[in-house]
Amino acid sequence: MLSLEKQLNEKIKNIFKTSGFDEKFAFVKPSDRPDLSDFQCNGALALAKTLKQNPREIGQKIADTLALDNDIATVSVDGPGFINIKLKNEFIAQNMDEMALDSRLGCAKTETPYNVVMDFGGPNVAKALHVGHLRSAVIGESIRRVLSFVGHNVISDVHFGDWGTPMGMILAQIIFEDGDLSKVETYDIESISSFYKRANLRCKENEQAAETARMITAELQNGNKEYVKAWKHLRAVSVAAVKENYDELDAHFDLWLGESDAHEMCGKIVKLANEKSISEVDEGATIIRLPETNKPMPPVILVKSDGGFGYQLTDIATIKMRVDDLKADEIIYVVDKRQSLHFEQVFAVAKMLEIAPSTKLEHVGFGTVNGQDGKPFKTRDGGVMNLKDLIEMSKDKVRSSMPKPNEVEGYGKAEIEKLVSEVAMAAIKFQDLKNTAASGYVFDLEDFAKFDGKTGPYIQYAIARINSIIRKADESGVSQGKIIISESDERALSLKLAAFENAVARTAEQKEPSIMTDYAYNLAQIFSSFYNTCPIMSAVDNEIKASRLKLAALVRDALKQALYLLGIEAPEKMLKAN
């Protein structure tokens, strides 16, 4: 089916076409003045500018034709030239009936599906995920779900940080403390992580230690058997730990490749750059200079003076692999926006090397999670907060508001814990996703355990209440019927439902999950008003009862789908302790 808004746009487009107006202005948007109209078209204003004509006259011409349409209740031209459109209730109702039959809720699949490779997550060996990793995982996963719902073929790759200097630092630290690498394979993630922390400190203070670490890194990359063997263990343990984290976040990765997998290709890229004569050797490093602009554009270091590959080279090589092996039409990096210059450089080199001639490269940068001081968040001891701790904190808060296991029939320990997890994760993810990705936000521990107002649990709660009504309807044999719109809350709710497609489309276009959180919240909010003013099961009129039941079920479907697109679960019931 075509969404209501799209149907309306078709009508307008036809009028523009027959009137000889540029069709690019032929579209409506939900009215800014709900007291005056359901939708407004500002096209006359834009047209007037290009045609140098009176906007009200153009608007009136369009409005007069539109008024003849059977689905339109009233059309008026107001103010400087807004075309205000009010739809007939029957048209909206019929649209809802169609939407209820459509498993995609009015969202047609794209006619031009792409192969999209998504690079998000970005975990590193020996580092547990912390709050800084939250955004990439949560935003990336949401965009992944949205793009694949829209119909693209999305492949996600975690792009594990497993090949840089930190590898040499850890190995060096272990050798420094143990004398050799003989005990490496007995170390778990905690000890590897603590080796890394000590390595970090030591290399900062001691230039000699840093030098040794770089040397070991280079030897590892050149295939030193002893180092490779130890490294394999570090990597395996880290991947296993990180997988657990991502499972809990419900972030899905099709590929678990890492920087190390691009190693061979890195060598080829260096060769290619040399053949094309775009690289040069400077101070012992192999670099590519980029065209001067008005902004600082440092050269890209392919090979460091110690012989190790630079991380930019890894990203460049990975682009080639994604284009060659995965046939990527588009590669999306969901990475901290502080890396924007890095990606600008990498994309520029990819272009110079002609390794991705028809692939769109895009960096979706997100802002940092900041502390009260406006700088990237640090705990009191100067460290970063573990993601696991954040999740536990939120779970504790949820758990304390829940009934104890077996207090509610069918809810033993396992069921309660599942519910606790679903609600806590909803609170955390929604809290993060409701912010525009590009802007950072101030970290407040309390925010991740809030369940009132514009939060994930609020939306889950709306769904749970609808589920409850539907269960009741099933028990008493009441079934859904044709939608009838008579109350203003029914009308408002229907119009919001009709906007689902628009919300999905905008989220996909802008790769901006906050558009979806906003929509989901507004829909849940309008439903809550409806819930209070329009009784369903106790409605006296059977037709109204059947209509409202169907409307409620449709809201549930839309909210569940919206939450799915955000990576959030929708529990059947929301329980609360007395």
Add this chain to the structure above:
RNA sequence: GCGCUCUUAGCUCAGCUGGAUAGAGCAACAGCCUUCUAAGCUGUGGGUCGGGCGUUCGAAUCGCCCAGAGCGCGCCA
């Protein structure tokens, strides 16, 4: 120094080709549970959209200047 991104209600943030009375949530205050889960609903108060100039019939939105903040700028990733 150069560049990028920002500055909207007490706090955290929206604001869809430039448009009509700039919107939410939280916090505050006042109501609503014998009625589909009160994690809810209804209402009230609260903003010279950082400052200035300009473009325009019209600017939170576009341009320039200023002030303030964050981030980035060759061998960490």
